[in-house]
Amino acid sequence: MSFELIFRHEAEIDLADIQDYYNNISPTITNNFFTEFFETLSFIEQEPQLFQVRYRDIRIAPLYKFPYGIHYREKNNQIIIFRVLHTKRYFK
Numbered sequence: 463m464s465f466e467l468i469f470r471h472e473a474e475i476d477l478a479d480i481q482d483y484y485n486n487i488s489p490t491i492t493n494n495f496f497t498e499f500f501e502t503l504s505f506i507e508q509e510p511q512l513f514q515v516r517y518r519d520i521r522i523a524p525l526y527k528f529p530y531g532i533h534y535r536e537k538n539n540q541i542i543i544f545r546v547l548h549t550k551r552y553f554k
Contacts, residue, residue: 465507465510465536465540465541466539466541467503467507468541468542468543469543470543470544472544472545473533473546476545476547477499477546480546481496494528495525495528498526498528499532499546502523502525502532505523506534506541507541510541516533520533520535520544521533521534521535521536522534529549529550531546531549532546533546533547
């Protein structure tokens with residue numbers, strides 16, 4: 463099944479912030495982050511129900527080398543990415 467990926471504005475802001483943070487450390491780390499991010503998105507697209515529902519029908523797919531999780535929901539052939547959040551920070 464083919465899914466349309468939709469990024470909410472908050473997720474786009476999260477990714478821009480992550481990119482800025484890692485670029486200040488090393489562009490190589492930034493590239494490694496996005497490589498893993500897109501690999502994880504590929505897992506989500508292949509089997510969106512692979513990750514458990516955590517809150518309000520939102521699933522969280524963790525990245526394994528970086529401390530971030532992709533918060534998403536599957537709905538009508540769409541995968542909606544709500545946030546990309548650091549796993550050790552508190553967000554309201």
